Amino acid sequence: MALTKSMLYFLLAALLEIGGGYLVWQWLREHRPWWVGALGFVGLALYGVIPPYQPATFARTYAAYGGVFIVISLLWGLWVDQRPPDRYEWVGAAICLVGSCVIMYARRG
Template identity: 50%
Template sequence: MTVLRSLLLFVLAAFAEIGGAWLIWQGWREHRGALWIAGGVLALGAYGFVAAFQPDANFGRILAAYGGIFVAGSLAWGMVVDKFTPDRWDAIGAAICLLGVAVIMYAPRT
């Protein structure tokens, strides 16, 4: 159950951070306005809180592992929202990052 909770928190964090950054991008770069930017700022703030709910007590470990989630999540967001098509190197890189997440977060420790 702890691993499942951790994975769900990583997905929620990715949605908040990537979504927040995307909203700011849309508000600023695509000239959609201040409300989009404000929504992005709120989502980025929510991301900061989500990470605090991870069961592991080590901030550095959580943030390092989240980096791999962010890489894969950003490519997935681009595919779904922006119709971006990753190439095989994107997919290989994301898989390596997710393997790193698994090692950092879920390797047995004594």
């Protein structure tokens, strides 16, 4: 149960950060209305609230989040931007995700 909860926190944090960043990107780069950027800022602020609920330390949580962020970013590009990652991006993402799992969930002591 704790592992599932932790993974859901990672997923939620990634969606808020990537979604928020994407909305700010749309506002600034694609000249969308100001409120699109404002929604992005709200998403980014909410992202900052999620990681403290992880059971690990700050450093471990944020280090492990990097791999999750990479994978979700590639999936976002595939689903939202319709730009499929190439095989090297998938391989790199898999390596990062394995590293994130080791950092976050390896048995210690």
